Amino acid sequence: MGLGFLVGFLGFLILIHAAYSTIQYRGLLKITEEEFSGPPLNVVIEVTLGLVLCMWAALTVPGKFLSIHPDSEENRIVSLPANLDFMIFNHRYKVFSVELDVKLKH
Amino acid sequence: MVTKSEETQLNSLENQVDNGGGGAWEYLCLIRKLKVRRSDKVLKHGLSILNDPKQRSTLGNEEWTLYEQVAVAAMDCQCLDVAKDCIKVLRKRFPESKRVGRLEAMLLEAKGSWELAEKAYTSLLEDNPLDQIIHKRRVAMAKAQGNISVAIEWLNKYLETFMADHDAWRELAEIYVSLQMYKQAAFCYEELILSQPTVPLYHLAYADVLYTLGGLENLQTAKKYYASTIDLTGGKNTRALFGICLCTSALTQLTKGKNKEDKEGSQLQSLAAKVLEKDYKQRAPDKLPQLTTALNSLTLSS
Structure with missing residues (x-):
């Protein structure tokens, strides 16, 4: 968990730094009076790196993924619950009582 | 579930x-x-x-x-x-509780004093006429006494009020199946599939009922529902696989001599048989010969 947060924070810092350097670059262009054609290469690399780190953190920090397939082990229904609201007591225990001798003592 | x-x-x-x-x-x-x-x-x-x-x-x-x-x-x-002692403890802690009252009535039921239990449930219902569990207990009590027709009547009356209660629909379906009233049971299972379409066991039970009813159309529908069970369970439900095999052989027997050959059906059957064989090989190798003879007799008869 701690590692995920750290990586996410780092990615966020990198993204902020990329934004800052883009602004600086545009300021520089204004001074040299050149046309803005695209961000410089190091900013592109920085943005990609930040994106990857943030994405990794966002996928790991919140927790595990749950399966949505109906036939996976977690979702495959193998038996219905016993219909306990309709349970009736006429069964074999009425004839064969339980061997264990139990008592509620207080 | x-x-x-x-x-x-x-x-x-x-x-x-x-x-x-x-x-x-x-x-x-x-x-x-x-x-x-x-x-x-x-x-x-x-x-x-x-x-x-x-x-x-x-x-x-x-x-x-x-x-x-x-x-x-x-x-x-x-x-x-033991039940009496537990209820006594609960009664001491919650002197006014309806829930404990229900338990006391259930104890009367377990003792077999039906009239007293009935009286207790009636008085509980007077206080709260919409208590679902007590309505269900009365149905169960009728069933326990062997008055299946009364149980069905009450259950139907209950379902008119609480239509979304799928446990009650299931109970009604099972009662109908036990009485061999398959058409009515099929209706209940349709209702269950509508309310919970992702539960494969309802599809399976519906297909079973349709297969038992028989007839060309019912068999075709049954095969579809067996197939949807397989779809929902990823082919891990043995009963549905057997159902496909039985349905196809019954269908070919019915349509024998008539119109076109059902190619898709036989393909489905051989696929289901293959999965069954694989499953048996993995989990019960000693029963494999029995399975192969059963499957062979199915294909031979068609």
Whole structure:
């Protein structure tokens, strides 16, 4: 968990730094009076790196993924619950009582 | 609904508890959550917790839930003294409670004093005419006395008011199946599939009913529902696979000599048979010869 947060924070810092350097670059262009054609290469690399780190953190920090397939082990229904609201007591225990001798003592 | 992973969890926990490995409370909680009927185990392990003052005090308010659970389990095992004691404790703690009143009426039911139980339920219903569980108990009581037609009548009346109660629909379907009233049962299963379309077991039960009804159209529909069961379970339901094989052979027998050859059907059958063979090889190799002869007789007869 701690590692995920750290990586996410780092990615966020990198993204902020990329934004800052883009602004600086545009300021520089204004001074040299050149046309803005695209961000410089190091900013592109920085943005990609930040994106990857943030994405990794966002996928790991919140927790595990749950399966949505109906036939996976977690979702495959193998038996219905016993219909306990309709349970009736006429069964074999009425004839064969339980061997264990139990008592509620207080 | 009990899923595969929950079932394995329950089984391993049961093993652990039975061998004295602790975790009885977790086991009882899981039983409550999954709504499975293991009354003898609940009685044994629940009482061992209740009889130990130290363990009981750690439960806090959950203690009373456990008393209720054990009381119902004791009734189910016909240990009426234990049930009576549990209810007495609960009555002392909650003197005005309707829920305890219901338990007392259930105890009368377990004793077999139907008239007294009926009276108790009627008086409880007067206070709260929309108590679903009491309505259901009255249906169950009629069933326990053997008045199946009365049970059906009450259940139908109940379902007019509480149409979304799928447990009641299931109960009605099972009663109809037990009376061999398959058309009515099919209607109930349709209702169940509509309300919970992702539960494969309803598809399976519906297909079973349709197959039992027979006839060309019903068999075709049954095959479709067996196929949807396979789709929802990823081919791990043996009954549905057998159902496909039986349906196809019955269909080919019906349409023999008539019009076109149903190519898709035979393909489906051979696929299902292949999966069955693989499954048997993996889980029960000694029964494989029996399976192959059964499957061969199915294809030969078609």
